[in-house]
Amino acid sequence: MPVLEDLSLACADQSFTAVVGPSGCGKSTLTRLIAGLLRPDSGDILLHGEPVLGPRSSVGMAFQNPVLLEWRTIIDNVTLPLEIVPNDLSRAERRQRSHELLSLVGLGGFEDKRPSELSGGMRQRASLCRALVHRPEVLILDEPFGALDAFTREDLWQTMHTLRSEENITCLLITHDLRESVFLADKVVVLSGRPAHVQFTAEGGLGAERRLDDLYTPEATDLLHELRHQIEIAQGRSPADEQGESS
Ligand SMILES: Nc1ncnc2c1ncn2[C@@H]1O[C@H](COP(=O)(O)OP(=O)(O)OP(=O)(O)O)[C@@H](O)[C@H]1O
Ligand SMILES: [Mg+2]
Structure with a gap:
């Protein structure tokens, strides 16, 4: 079953791209x-012009479920990638780097707690720190805030925006939350139904200093309206796809 077809997408260095689209379309x-965990049947994935042929440490990932190791403290969870990815840092420097990131996301003072002693939102913050601790150039986020309540999620948008600004990373965010995409991204891409291609792209984004209230400006409201419309178009393609599958 073809999942992605004729999909072309470019993400500028240190930009933040959000990808939205119907469930099951291939995000x-x-x-x-x-x-680099899958190889395309045709076409190329290029990072700085070089083909991606397998997983690499310059690409970090964070998922919906934080998957922290329960037997390790929070700081030891965050430091983990530095124990795996080759680097010249001493143990003290690794802990210092982890400590700085944890402080940045508001988890200063929780370093020695176990994951089960933290709330879901706090665990997700720690997992974002772990994804960034070895300074990847690219961070891929697959619905990282999907499992959180609305207020915690909005809080984490602000955290994510701070991390993105401080760490100078290129981010690709998969989300079902259109407000999240508009709040965080410089570019929002809507994928069509399966087989997915880029159906619609909105460039722009909010200012460097952004607040939740910015989502209620006429420009942001218009964009949200357009994105909602585009998702409906993308979902409208699904019945045709289901027929295609059975043939
Ligand atoms: N391991 C797999 N083996 C076979 N087919 C798969 C596998 N994983 C996903 N698929 C199929 O590929 C299609 C795309 O799946 P994918 O998980 O990429 O969708 P998605 O856009 O992330 O969906 P969602 O929004 O629900 O997370 C689905 O139709 C699914 O049936
Ligand atoms: Mg998915």
Whole structure:
């Protein structure tokens, strides 16, 4: 079954791209291709012009489920990638780097707790720190805030925006939350139904200093309206796809 077809997408260095689209259209498949966990049947995935042929440490990933190791403290969870990815840092430097990231996301003082002693939102913050601790150039986020309540999620948008600004990373976010895409991204891409291609792209984004209130400006409201319309078009393609599958 073809999942992605004729899909072309470019993400500028240090930009933030959000990808939205109907359930099952191939968003997670796209992230696995970019991360080098899957190989495309045809076409190329290029990172700085070089083909991606397998997983690499310069691409970090964070998922809906934080999957922290329960037997390790929070700081030891965050430091983990630095124990795996080759680097010249001493143990003290690794802990210092982890400590700085944890402080940045508001988890200063929770370093020695176990994951089960933290709330879902706090665990997700820790997992974002772990995804960034080895300074990847690219961070892929597959619905990282999907399992959180609305207020915690909005709080984490702000955290994510801070991390993105401080760490100078290129981000690709998969989300079903259109407000999240508009709040965080410089570019929002709507994928069509399966087999997915880029159906619609909106460039722009909010200012460097952004607040939740910015989502209620006329420009943001118009964009949200357009994105909703585009998703409906993308979903409208699904019945035709189901017929295609059975043939
Ligand atoms: N391991 C797999 N083996 C076979 N088919 C798969 C596999 N994983 C996903 N698929 C199929 O690929 C299609 C795309 O799946 P994918 O998980 O990429 O969708 P998605 O856009 O991330 O969906 P959602 O929004 O629900 O997370 C689906 O139709 C699914 O049936
Ligand atoms: Mg998915």
